[in-house]
Amino acid sequence: MSKLYFRYAAMNAGKSTNLLQAAYNYEERGMRVRLFTAALDNRTGVGVIGSRLGLQRQVETFGPETEFSLEGLGEGIACVLIDEAQFLTHEQVQQLHRLAHRGGPPVLCYGLRSDFRGAAFPGSAALLTLADDLEEMKTICACARKASMNLRVDGEGRRVKEGEQVVIGGNERYRAVCPSCFYAEDDDEVPAPGLFG
Amino acid sequence: MSKLYFRYAAMNAGKSTNLLQAAYNYEERGMRVRLFTAALDNRTGVGVIGSRLGLQRQVETFGPETEFSLEGLGEGIACVLIDEAQFLTHEQVQQLHRLAHRGGPPVLCYGLRSDFRGAAFPGSAALLTLADDLEEMKTICACARKASMNLRVDGEGRRVKEGEQVVIGGNERYRAVCPSCFYAEDDDEVPAPGLFG
Amino acid sequence: MSKLYFRYAAMNAGKSTNLLQAAYNYEERGMRVRLFTAALDNRTGVGVIGSRLGLQRQVETFGPETEFSLEGLGEGIACVLIDEAQFLTHEQVQQLHRLAHRGGPPVLCYGLRSDFRGAAFPGSAALLTLADDLEEMKTICACARKASMNLRVDGEGRRVKEGEQVVIGGNERYRAVCPSCFYAEDDDEVPAPGLFG
Amino acid sequence: MSKLYFRYAAMNAGKSTNLLQAAYNYEERGMRVRLFTAALDNRTGVGVIGSRLGLQRQVETFGPETEFSLEGLGEGIACVLIDEAQFLTHEQVQQLHRLAHRGGPPVLCYGLRSDFRGAAFPGSAALLTLADDLEEMKTICACARKASMNLRVDGEGRRVKEGEQVVIGGNERYRAVCPSCFYAEDDDEVPAPGLFG
Numbered sequence: 001m002s003k004l005y006f007r008y009a010a011m012n013a014g015k016s017t018n019l020l021q022a023a024y025n026y027e028e029r030g031m032r033v034r035l036f037t038a039a040l041d042n043r044t045g046v047g048v049i050g051s052r053l054g055l056q057r058q059v060e061t062f063g064p065e066t067e068f069s070l071e072g073l074g075e076g077i078a079c080v081l082i083d084e085a086q087f088l089t090h091e092q093v094q095q096l097h098r099l100a101h102r103g104g105p106p107v108l109c110y111g112l113r114s115d116f117r118g119a120a121f122p123g124s125a126a127l128l129t130l131a132d133d134l135e136e137m138k139t140i141c142a143c144a145r146k147a148s149m150n151l152r153v154d155g156e157g158r159r160v161k162e163g164e165q166v167v168i169g170g171n172e173r174y175r176a177v178c179p180s181c182f183y184a185e186d187d188d189e190v191p192a193p194g195l196f197g
Numbered sequence: 198m199s200k201l202y203f204r205y206a207a208m209n210a211g212k213s214t215n216l217l218q219a220a221y222n223y224e225e226r227g228m229r230v231r232l233f234t235a236a237l238d239n240r241t242g243v244g245v246i247g248s249r250l251g252l253q254r255q256v257e258t259f260g261p262e263t264e265f266s267l268e269g270l271g272e273g274i275a276c277v278l279i280d281e282a283q284f285l286t287h288e289q290v291q292q293l294h295r296l297a298h299r300g301g302p303p304v305l306c307y308g309l310r311s312d313f314r315g316a317a318f319p320g321s322a323a324l325l326t327l328a329d330d331l332e333e334m335k336t337i338c339a340c341a342r343k344a345s346m347n348l349r350v351d352g353e354g355r356r357v358k359e360g361e362q363v364v365i366g367g368n369e370r371y372r373a374v375c376p377s378c379f380y381a382e383d384d385d386e387v388p389a390p391g392l393f394g
Numbered sequence: 395m396s397k398l399y400f401r402y403a404a405m406n407a408g409k410s411t412n413l414l415q416a417a418y419n420y421e422e423r424g425m426r427v428r429l430f431t432a433a434l435d436n437r438t439g440v441g442v443i444g445s446r447l448g449l450q451r452q453v454e455t456f457g458p459e460t461e462f463s464l465e466g467l468g469e470g471i472a473c474v475l476i477d478e479a480q481f482l483t484h485e486q487v488q489q490l491h492r493l494a495h496r497g498g499p500p501v502l503c504y505g506l507r508s509d510f511r512g513a514a515f516p517g518s519a520a521l522l523t524l525a526d527d528l529e530e531m532k533t534i535c536a537c538a539r540k541a542s543m544n545l546r547v548d549g550e551g552r553r554v555k556e557g558e559q560v561v562i563g564g565n566e567r568y569r570a571v572c573p574s575c576f577y578a579e580d581d582d583e584v585p586a587p588g589l590f591g
Numbered sequence: 592m593s594k595l596y597f598r599y600a601a602m603n604a605g606k607s608t609n610l611l612q613a614a615y616n617y618e619e620r621g622m623r624v625r626l627f628t629a630a631l632d633n634r635t636g637v638g639v640i641g642s643r644l645g646l647q648r649q650v651e652t653f654g655p656e657t658e659f660s661l662e663g664l665g666e667g668i669a670c671v672l673i674d675e676a677q678f679l680t681h682e683q684v685q686q687l688h689r690l691a692h693r694g695g696p697p698v699l700c701y702g703l704r705s706d707f708r709g710a711a712f713p714g715s716a717a718l719l720t721l722a723d724d725l726e727e728m729k730t731i732c733a734c735a736r737k738a739s740m741n742l743r744v745d746g747e748g749r750r751v752k753e754g755e756q757v758v759i760g761g762n763e764r765y766r767a768v769c770p771s772c773f774y775a776e777d778d779d780e781v782p783a784p785g786l787f788g
Binding site: 013017018024028031051053054055139142 | 615
């Protein structure tokens with residue numbers, strides 16, 4: 001029985017590099033894979049998985065209407081690899097989970113875990129709930145601790161705490177930070193004396 | 198800096214045993230802990246953490262109104278342990294995450310990952326999104342594979358696929374199963390030819 | 395294909411409790427298991443797996459001459475569980491690895507990782523090299539960090555740094571500590587200016 | 592307190608790619624790292640970490656005489672990364688473990704876990720015993736299962752089961768395989784009826 005894997009991380013941990021390496025490992029052994037990324041215009045273009053180390057590959061895209069099934073997958077596929085998996089719908093994650101466990105190949109999904117508010121992306125929430133194997137890919141905060149959260153900063157470098165989950169074409173940037181830095185600037189607020197139990 | 202841990206599993210994997218062992222490990226070294234479980238009437242009574250191996254312990258309870266804060270926690274606590282953590286609210290999980298990373302002790306949460314429909318519990322969804330350390334506790338399906346899902350069966354032993362997430366006082370029972378068994382009985386449905394990309 | 399698992403820890407992390415829970419999980423589903431511990435006189439007696447939480451169970455024993463094979467295992471065994479697995483020989487670990495991968499059931503080994511000098515036990519060295527799944531069971535140092543090493547102290551509470559790996563019938567005791575505490579008392583030594591490359 | 596990490600794998604899993612990505616993640620945030628590989632002539636030359644995806648980087652080398660210490664490391668190093676870590680000595684691994692836990696930066700070691708006979712390399716044995724964090728990097732066997740072992744084949748493609756752990760300048764090649772394939776060809780041997788307990 002195959003498994004559904006979710007390799008999650010904050011921004012800029014090396015998810016795409018890892019995905020391209022996994023695809024290479026299959027193809028080097030003469031096996032066929034199918035690769036997908038979200039049909040959004042990202043830093044490397046539509047339908048391109050690009051790594052900050054300079055690796056690039058043109059792949060198929062998925063949108064909210066894509067259906068993942070054994071029939072659609074075709075014969076002889078050894079692995080399905082999906083980048084930007086935070087944009088999958090809950091239903092698509094269920095399709096992929098079922099596909100792996102009802103006769104299909106393993107499915108490797110790579111994506112962000114949480115957004116700039118600390119809330120889950122829909123695809124990540126479903127993958128964290130259903131995937132058979134969860135693996136965190138580590139990166140580092142500017143303070144040298146492990147980064148697991150993402151900050152959004154505006155064009156002037158100020159932190160943004162409200163807004164849409166995804167902004168297309170703006171000046172926003174993101175920074176991977178540790179939880180301690182993520183919560184730091186709230187600390188001038190006087191905390192209410194919690195009841196705790 | 199302390200961490201927020203989430204140890205998740207399907208039904209009957211041994212979560213409560215593991216929690217009681219962790220509390221024992223602290224107390225044996227002369228450290229103080231605080232233990233909580235959800236304020237629901239479960240198989241061992243309100244405010245009791247009970248293990249199928251026969252271990253039991255009276256603990257504090259939490260409800261949706263409980264606030265977790267450093268002030269409420271008190272001085273000298275080496276660890277906070279929470280059973281039935283799937284019933285925490287998203288806000289409570291954020292309080293615990295912040296508490297661990299802004300000067301408090303480690304927080305160990307134990308809970309179910311998904312319900313009988315394969316959907317997340319609110320506390321689990323938040324913990325899977327925020328916890329610094331995710332650890333799956335394994336148990337087995339009747340088919341001998343790893344069980345990660347839960348089935349609900351009614352008083353006559355028939356599988357139930359719809360209904361409330363939590364039923365108090367009914368005849369329902371739960372069974373931990375692997376994804377392959379979880380999806381098995383749907384297979385007389387003719388699957389629609391998915392587009393897959 | 396089944397797997398060979400190694401769940402390792404420092405002293406007093408709860409290994410035996412976890413093993414007894416895993417056996418219970420199988421038996422509760424009507425499956426048969428075989429349990430082993432090393433044929434040494436330990437705190438709970440020969441052939442007894444005992445947990446500090448008060449759980450106990452009489453089991454089979456293994457010594458250096460025991461051979462593990464599919465034939466010897468018998469029909470219908472769903473799982474093999476082995477406590478004190480640090481005392482297995484390298485050859486026995488190979489037998490168990492082969493057994494799991496050539497048609498046998500899963501094998502769950504529990505044991506110490508390193509001795510009071512920071513050196514491996516023979517069984518642990520082989521399991522760390524061959525096991526398909528390595529899982530650390532956590533416990534805590536008196537300083538509140540994760541303990542992964544073991545100290546030996548003599549009858550007067552002084553640390554012992556040399557001697558036999560296993561002492562039968564002495565006054566020695568062991569304490570689980572973090573690496574920082576394990577290395578601490580060496581620090582009055584002036585460290586030689588390492589070449590580092 | 593920093594940690595010693597060991598990321599282990601069979602041949603051709605992508606260890607060097609992962610190491611180069613980790614170094615990049617630090618340097619992109621303006622932090623300095625030191626990179627090492629074994630002073631052996633490998634496929635990409637002496638003192639070069641090369642990835643099958645085409646990435647390359649000139650780095651420092653270590654040999655059996657290298658000493659790793661805080662003094663030798665120098666000020667302001669955020670991370671030490673070591674490739675081909677299976678060739679470290681036991682003493683060097685202890686130096687690195689101590690260094691991380693007595694005030695130094697994190698140390699990330701990448702290496703093979705076992706040789707073509709299923710025996711540990713010296714550096715891997717020490718890292719598996721001492722490292723604070725063990726992470727397996729996965730690759731696949733030709734049979735599509737997870738590969739965790741390595742086969743040696745001679746110039747004519749025949750499996751070699753005896754010989755030196757490391758051969759310099761020969762025609763041998765290596766193949767990552769799953770344990771089931773690793774043990775397969777022994778099966779025409781009649782297994783002795785094991786006593787099993």
